[in-house]
Structures are given as structure tokens and as C-alpha cells.
Amino acid sequence: MNEADTYEILSDTFLTVLISAAPIMAIALVVGLIIAFFQALTQVQEMTLTFVPKIVAIFVGLLVFSPFIYATVKRLSDQTYDLIVNGAF
Structure with a gap:
């Protein structure tokens, strides 16, 4: 294993x-912008108004995107284990 292999693994x-x-960060961003826009329009500055909908949206997003996240992490782990089996480490 040389430096290029290490760089490739770290990059991946x-x-x-x-x-x-x-996906989760995008959901938090969109919900935060919508809530900020709503607060700017109505001049309601309630602190819990920003946190509760964002947390609910993040949890729903985690439920929806869990298979995608799992598949992405599994692909990386499969590649790493294949390198170990092939003797690259």
C-alpha cells in the first residue's frame, strides 16, 4: 500500500x-429557511418555533433516507474490505 492508495481511501x-x-443537511437548511421566512413575515420570534419543526423534519428525513445512507456507507465498507482481502493493507 502506498500513499496514493491511502489518499484514495481517505478521499472516498x-x-x-x-x-x-x-440529504439531512439539505432538509435542515430548507426547513430553517422556510421557518425564517415565516418569522420574518409574521414577526413571531418564538425560539421553539425554529427547533421543533426542524427536529421533526430531520427525524422524518432520517427515516426516509436511511436506506440511501446505509447503501452509501456499505459501498465504502465493501471497497475497504475488498482491499483488505486482496492484501492491499
Whole structure:
């Protein structure tokens, strides 16, 4: 195993983390923007109004995107285990 292999594994790992987290982060961003827009329109500055819907949306997003996140992480682990089996480590 040389430096290029290590760089490739680390690059794949970072990319997998970003791809796995992207749907949940996008949901949190969209819900946060919608709530901020609603608060700006109505001038309601309730702190719980920002947290509760965002948490609910994140949990629903986790339920919906769990198979995608699992498949993405499983692909990375399969690649890493294949490298171990083939003697790359």
C-alpha cells in the first residue's frame, strides 16, 4: 500500500460522509429557511418555533433516507474490505 492508495481511501471516505449527510443537511437548511421566512413575515420570534419543526423534519428525513445512507456507507465498507482481502493493507 502506498500513499496514493491511502489518499484514495481517505478521499472516498470524505466523499461518502458528505454524500451521506447531504440529504439531512439539505432538509435542515430548507426547513430553517422556510421557518425564517415565516418569522420574518409574521414577526413571531418564538425560539421553539425554529427547533421543533426542524427536529421533526430531520427525524422524518432520517427515516426516509436511511436506506440511501446505509447503501452509501456499505459501498465504502465493501471497497475497504475488498482491499483488505486482496492484501492491499
